[in-house]
Amino acid sequence: MAEPSRALDPQGQDVGLPQPYLLFLGDTVEPGYAKTAFGLCDWAPDRCIGELALPGATVSTGIPRLSCREAYAKGARALLIGVATPGGAIPHHWISALLDALKAGLDIVSGMHARLNDIPQLAATAEMLGRRLIDVRVPPARIPIATGRKRCGKRLLTVGTDCALGKKYAALSIARGLEGRGADVTFRATGQTGIMIAGSGIPIDAVVSDFIAGAAEMLTPDAPPDHIDVIEGQGSLFHPAYAAVSLGLLHGSQPDMFVACHEPGRTHVLGYSGFQLPSIEELILQTVVLGKLTNPDIRCVGVSLNTSGMNVEAAQRLIAAESDRLGLPVADPVRGGPAFERLLDRCQG
């Protein structure tokens, strides 16, 4: 992640985001709503010039508070909406701050449900000033149908027993760990927060279904033989609503390697109490069986456990026991340590 990852659409247009960012916190008083801003400060601090909050906000990321003009002068090129709102709407009382950003020279980047371009005042001002309003939930135009052609370079995909249990953090940690070892690595983002962190990517679950695998091919193009794309996984092959997203991403990614992600203690699909999670072994087997279609050499290089709900000792015991049981490197990438180094060894093996 030494340089921003970039994805090019088939016409060669750069679909990367304008950056670095001024993080917009609105008038948020609940840290849970600012996960995007915190994620960016954690994973892409070099792309975060400062933060901007409205009167009444109590949340802060701890980086300098700047006006839009100050941020632009320091190099910022986009105001990034770093908070969510209940319902995903853009509140009316944010608009004047967003207009100020456009006037100060900044584009606006949003991952909210509501689209920036659907707000007439913003759309008109952006057009007049030549600024961009970028909704990262909107996939690029002209995604091709997948070809299935084997591409050059290595690819690693994170897959999971469920949604929302650490596939993005595992991929980011692995990309950073490999980069720290001097490997030629690109993190490939497939969800909105990942895209903001990476500076580019494709929101794979927003792609029309005929084009999912094609979008994954577009996201991870040919690369030098030793280059590793570390691809953020989505959904789960065992999810009653989202398995199709996971399969299209698996087929188009053509991963040589995958890391199976799980949260210890989670027994059922989040929000679907009638659906038991698969075991880690079932996840590995299914991923190999289905992934072989586009890459016969696919293999599991390790298991990522999200142990954020456990104390250090319990986490270490579990990691060691699971590694013995499965015969694979097992680690919590966010905790790091020797177990994670063994997982990285396997990625380079």
Add this chain to the structure above:
Amino acid sequence: MAEPSRALDPQGQDVGLPQPYLLFLGDTVEPGYAKTAFGLCDWAPDRCIGELALPGATVSTGIPRLSCREAYAKGARALLIGVATPGGAIPHHWISALLDALKAGLDIVSGMHARLNDIPQLAATAEMLGRRLIDVRVPPARIPIATGRKRCGKRLLTVGTDCALGKKYAALSIARGLEGRGADVTFRATGQTGIMIAGSGIPIDAVVSDFIAGAAEMLTPDAPPDHIDVIEGQGSLFHPAYAAVSLGLLHGSQPDMFVACHEPGRTHVLGYSGFQLPSIEELILQTVVLGKLTNPDIRCVGVSLNTSGMNVEAAQRLIAAESDRLGLPVADPVRGGPAFERLLDRCQG
């Protein structure tokens, strides 16, 4: 198929097509471009009031030639574009005929790539007159995320070793065959031609990937316990570009039964010479393994072979041999006969 199948969106809005149809043939001279019109006459003759062709057309479906006004007087409620064009565009010299249809009281139904609503003259006239321009490639708005909840009624899905080898014709034939036996059956269309034949449906491959399974749930709602939805399959679980579509459709359909469709002699994925087709047994196994997620009782009730490229004797020999080999009913539904009746027996067993 005694009455038009209907699909309701979550708000209870009927997403069925206006019908019966006046089939529009344009100025087509190549029968291959009129497959939609021929398919409608074959499968939904009661919904085809007449045909309309422009000067120069040499193709005819054999049903009465009517003007738009005559067709409306006989009950037609939509002009249906029954021909394709190279590139999928709507030629400029068709427009005045389409405007005439709107003025005569007809809506317009199209499955072409170009959208009716993108032609300003048509859009303006339709709005002025209160007519609908219906592009069947456009899925309904407000498709819900799949719930995975088991629905009442029986469901049968056709699945295939590849695209374009008879899944739609198999589903239509099975629906008609079961209806002929007095069963309570609805054909559920998932592609544009199927939607025109059925009078409603959802173009599943045009649905945003997060919503594929949800679209399939919406398409095949709760029904009486003995009712059978016969669902048109799409793509193939073994297709490097479209497997995600097939998986989402499988999960959302929750089929109790499936029919495995194959074209004898086809060895590779159409247009993907690097990808061998699976065997019929592999297709059956994969469908059961993956389908079990949302319906643990899924079972294969037979195999449909598209023997259109073979003579009668060769087809019968192959059908008998495959039935012996697989221990399942095997038939070419389009040819019918005792083998097909055995397949229908199994669907009702």
